[in-house]
Amino acid sequence: MGASLPASSTLFVVVFFFAINSLSVFPEVSVAKHAGVTRHYKFDIRLQNVTRFCQSKSMVTVNGMFPGPQVFAKEGDRLVVKVVNHVPNNISIHWHGIRQLRSGWFDGPSYITQCPIQTGQSYVYNFTIVGRKGTLFWHAHISWLRATVYGLLIILPKRNASYPFAKPHKEVPIMFGEWWNVDPEAVISQAL
Numbered sequence: 001m002g003a004s005l006p007a008s009s010t011l012f013v014v015v016f017f018f019a020i021n022s023l024s025v026f027p028e029v030s031v032a033k034h035a036g037v038t039r040h041y042k043f044d045i046r047l048q049n050v051t052r053f054c055q056s057k058s059m060v061t062v063n064g065m066f067p068g069p070q071v072f073a074k075e076g077d078r079l080v081v082k083v084v085n086h087v088p089n090n091i092s093i094h095w096h097g098i099r100q101l102r103s104g105w106f107d108g109p110s111y112i113t114q115c116p117i118q119t120g121q122s123y124v125y126n127f128t129i130v131g132r133k134g135t136l137f138w139h140a141h142i143s144w145l146r147a148t149v150y151g152l153l154i155i156l157p158k159r160n161a162s163y164p165f166a167k168p169h170k171e172v173p174i175m176f177g178e179w180w181n182v183d184p185e186a187v188i189s190q191a192l
């Protein structure tokens, strides 16, 4: 990268608004035998030019979005996420906070539960959400790609199940992240 190191980073807050009862946010679903449904997502890992704080740079993203797309499910649903790697870096995606019961190979950490997804390759994560509800997140789990590759994983209560508190009129997820003026991968390479 042409920019000088070390990087200056700026903390910023991303706030998303969405109506909890808006079914339009849900992706196409297919009915499964178990209580939940199967929800399909596609993550295209690709480079995208992003501008924040008057600085522009090319970064690794999911579907060209920074932060990445929100994933919605209900407790008991199955998530099927096809990840296609279009960038030079190896990558994997960790589903942070999900209990991988008999599906450990879909947990996501590169070189721990799976080989990373190589350039031009794809991998399908396929797991059921058990014993979790609330706002979790997903992120890249190799080197420092997690600096730009992350997004929310919002798990609503099962159908006909209640919230563990009064049902909110509206939810406002807040995600914290950092902005790096240079490529974090270049920073870690220099540090190593």
Ligand SMILES: [Cu+2]
Pocket (backbone or CB within 6 Å): 094, 095, 096, 097, 139
């Ligand atoms: Cu994680």
